[in-house]
Amino acid sequence: NAGVMQNPRHLVRRRGQEARLRCSPMKGHSHVYWYRQLPEEGLKFMVYLQKENIIDESGMPKERFSAEFPKEGPSILRIQQVVRGDSAAYFCASSPKRTGGEFQGQPQHFGDGTRLSIL
């Protein structure tokens, strides 16, 4: 079984360009989560999506950032007009169903991340 696949592993962009990060969840998983990790820090939640729906985007910056998880294909995290402060590792995780609340917990399965560098 393939795990969570993220591509590209490394992405270099110049200021003002667009960055598109892709995430294919594990087979059978319909819930996707995006996190950002700055150097020497923990992961910070950005957005939680199910197929064709954004469930929680409370961690997403209000401008320039968007995410989608279409019916077919991978989840996409899109950053427009990138700035130096967007440099980070972006991780995607997936689960077969909701991991919190009344389900009392399931682990999230993480990809190896995309390291975004802004020149």
Add this chain to the structure above:
Amino acid sequence: SQQGEEDPQALSIQEGENATMNCSYKTSINNLQWYRQNSGRGLVHLILIRSNEREKHSGRLRVTLDTSKKSSSLLITASRAADTASYFCATDAKNSGSRLTFGEGTQLTVNP
């Protein structure tokens, strides 16, 4: 301090010794999870402990949870050089939807 704060920030031990990492958090939780991250890689889930559990074991790992103190500990027994990694606790807080809140991590180095 922020939700899911680990202590110590860094820990260096010799092979065969035990390693203990602590995590404190602020809000009520559904569960608390521990993850491991090797350099340049994604996170690997180690163990999940629910709010109504006090202790859990998995191989050489032992996790405790004290909801009255809002703290958890991860013990790795008989450590190996391959255990060298960063370890993060993550809380699934009540009323948070499904997002996990991670601490800053403990960098564990096990010297051969």
